[in-house]
Amino acid sequence: MAVSWLxxxxxxxxxxxxxxxxxxxxxxGVAKLLNALISLLQSVEVEVSMVVFSGSLGLGEVLDPFxxxxxxxxxLMKLSIGSLLIQKLLLGVVSDLFFKILLTLSGAVVIxxxxxxxxAGFNQSVRLFAFLVFLRFALVMVVALNxxxxxxxxxxxxxxxxxxxxxxxxxxxxxxxxxxxxxxxxALASQAEEQRAEREAVLTARLEEVAAQREQLIxxxxxxxxxxxxxxxxxxxxxxxxxxxxxxxHAKAIAQVGLYEDQLDLLEDERNKTQxxxxxxxxEREAAQxxxxxxxxxxxxxxxxxxxVNPLALDALQEKxxxxxDTIMEVMALFVLRTLxxxxxxLYCLTVVFKAIWRVDAREWLNRSAARSQEVQHV
Numbered sequence: 001m002a003v004s005w006l007x008x009x010x011x012x013x014x015x016x017x018x019x020x021x022x023x024x025x026x027x028x029g030v031a032k033l034l035n036a037l038i039s040l041l042q043s044v045e046v047e048v049s050m051v052v053f054s055g056s057l058g059l060g061e062v063l064d065p066f067x068x069x070x071x072x073x074x075x076l077m078k079l080s081i082g083s084l085l086i087q088k089l090l091l092g093v094v095s096d097l098f099f100k101i102l103l104t105l106s107g108a109v110v111i112x113x114x115x116x117x118x119x120a121g122f123n124q125s126v127r128l129f130a131f132l133v134f135l136r137f138a139l140v141m142v143v144a145l146n147x148x149x150x151x152x153x154x155x156x157x158x159x160x161x162x163x164x165x166x167x168x169x170x171x172x173x174x175x176x177x178x179x180x181x182x183x184x185x186x187a188l189a190s191q192a193e194e195q196r197a198e199r200e201a202v203l204t205a206r207l208e209e210v211a212a213q214r215e216q217l218i219x220x221x222x223x224x225x226x227x228x229x230x231x232x233x234x235x236x237x238x239x240x241x242x243x244x245x246x247x248x249x250h251a252k253a254i255a256q257v258g259l260y261e262d263q264l265d266l267l268e269d270e271r272n273k274t275q276x277x278x279x280x281x282x283x284e285r286e287a288a289q290x291x292x293x294x295x296x297x298x299x300x301x302x303x304x305x306x307x308x309v310n311p312l313a314l315d316a317l318q319e320k321x322x323x324x325x326d327t328i329m330e331v332m333a334l335f336v337l338r339t340l341x342x343x344x345x346x347l348y349c350l351t352v353v354f355k356a357i358w359r360v361d362a363r364e365w366l367n368r369s370a371a372r373s374q375e376v377q378h379v
Contacts, residue, residue, distance in 0.1 A: 001107045004136055010095045013140050016147035017088045020338065023162055024084060027331060028077035030165045031070055037169055038067045066321045073328050080339040087343065090139050103132045127358060134354045142346040150338050158338070161331040168324050193285070200281050207274045214267045221260035228253040 003009065093099075106129040113122040150158070231250050 001104050004100050004103050007095060009137070009140050009144055010091065013143035013147065014088065014091055014095075016143060016150075017084055017091065020150075021081065021084050021088070023158060024077055024081045024335065024339070027162050027165065027335070028074065028081060030162070030169065031074035031077055033169045034165075035067065035070050035074060038063050038070060063321070066325060069325055069328055073332055076332050076335065080335040083339040083343075087139065087143060091143065094136050094139055099132075099136050103129075103136050106132045123361060130354065130357050134350070138347065138350050138354075141350060142343050145346045146338065146342045149342060154334055154338060157330065158334050161327050161334065164327045165324070165331060168320070168327075196281050196284060200278060203274050203277045203281070207271065207278070210267050210271045210274065214264065214271070217260055217264050217267065221257065221264065224253065224256045224260055228257055 106125070109125045110122075110129045113125045116122075228250075231253055
C-alpha cells in the first residue's frame with residue numbers, strides 16, 4: 001500500500017515511456033523525411049545514352065527496394081508509437097487515485113480479517129487484495145522491467161541506430177546526383193567513346209558481311225528463278241498454279257525460290273537493324289559532344305532526355321542506402337523487441353506468478369506458519 005501511494009515506480013515507468021515515445025517519434029519523423037526524399041529522387045532520371053543506349057533511366061528502379069523498406073519501417077514505427085501510447089494511457093489509469101484508495105481499502109480488509117480469531121473471509125480478502133495488486137502494479141512492473149532491460153542492453157544500440165538514421169537524409173542530400181566531376185566525366189566519356197568505336201566496328205563489319213551474303217543470295221535466286229522459268233515454259237496457266245499436279249522437280253524449284261526470298265527478307269531485316277545501330281551510335285556521339293542540343297536528338301528517337309548524371313555519385317548514393325538498410329533493419333528489430341515482445345513476455349511472466357499466488361490457500365498457509373512458529377518456540 002505504501003509503494004502504491006509513493007508512486008516511485010509509476011514515475012520511473014512514465015519517464016521510460018516518455019523517452020521511448022520521443023525516440024519512436026524521432027525515428028518515425030526520419031522515416032517520413034526519408035520517404036519524401038526518396039520519392040523526390042525517384043523523379044530524377046539518369047542519362048545513360050553515352051554508355052549503353054540512347055535514352056534515360058529513372059532512379060525509381062534503383063530506389064524502389066529501399067523505398068519499400070522505408071514504408072515498412074514507417075508502418076512499424078506507427079505501431080510502436082501506438083503501443084507506447086496505450087501503455088502510457090493504462091499507466092495513467094492504474095496510477096489514478098481511485099486505484100490507490102481501492103488497494104488501500106482492500107489491504108485494510110486483509111488486516112481486519114487477520115485480526116479475527118476465526119479468520120473468516122481471510123482467503124477471499126487476500127485474493128481480492130492480490131487481484132488489485134496485480135491490476136495496480138502489473139503494467140507498472142512490465143514497463144519498469146522493460147526499461148531496465150532496454151537501458152542496460154538495448155539503449156546504446158537504439159541511440160546509435162537512430163542517430164545514424166537522423167544523419168542519413170543529410171548524407172543523401174549531400175550526394176550530388178546531378179553533379180559531375182570534370183575529370184571523372186572525362187574518363188567516362190573516353191571510355192564510352194571507345195565502347196562506341198568497338199560497337200561501330202563490329203556493326204560495320206557485320207553490315208559488309210550482310211551485303212556480301214545478300215549479293216550471293218540474289219545471284220542464287222536469279223539462277224533458281226531461271227530454272228523455274230525453264231520448267232514452266234511448256235506449261236499452261238492451270239498447270240503452273242495447280243499444286244496437286246506438280247512434278248517433284250517443279251515443286252522443288254518453287255520451294256528453292258521461296259527459300260531464297262525468305263533468306264533475303266531475313267538479311268534485309270538484319271541490315272536494317274545494323275544500320276539503325278550505326279545511326280544510334282552516331283546520335284550518341286552527337287549527344288555526348290553537344291549535351292545542350294541532346295534534347296532534340298533524343299526526342300527524334302523517342303527517348304526521354306535527362307540531365308547528365310555522374311554515375312560515381314549514383315554509386316555513392318546506392319552504397320549509402322545499402323548501408324542504411326542494415327541500420328533500418330536493426331532499429332526495426334529493437335523497437336519490436338522493446339515495444340511489443342518484451343512487454344508481452346514480462347506480462348506473461350507476471351500472470352504466471354499471479355496464478356500461482358491465486359491458487360494458494362492463505363488461511364491454511366497462515367495456520368501452518370503459526371504451527372511452525374509454536375514448534376520453534378517450544379524447542
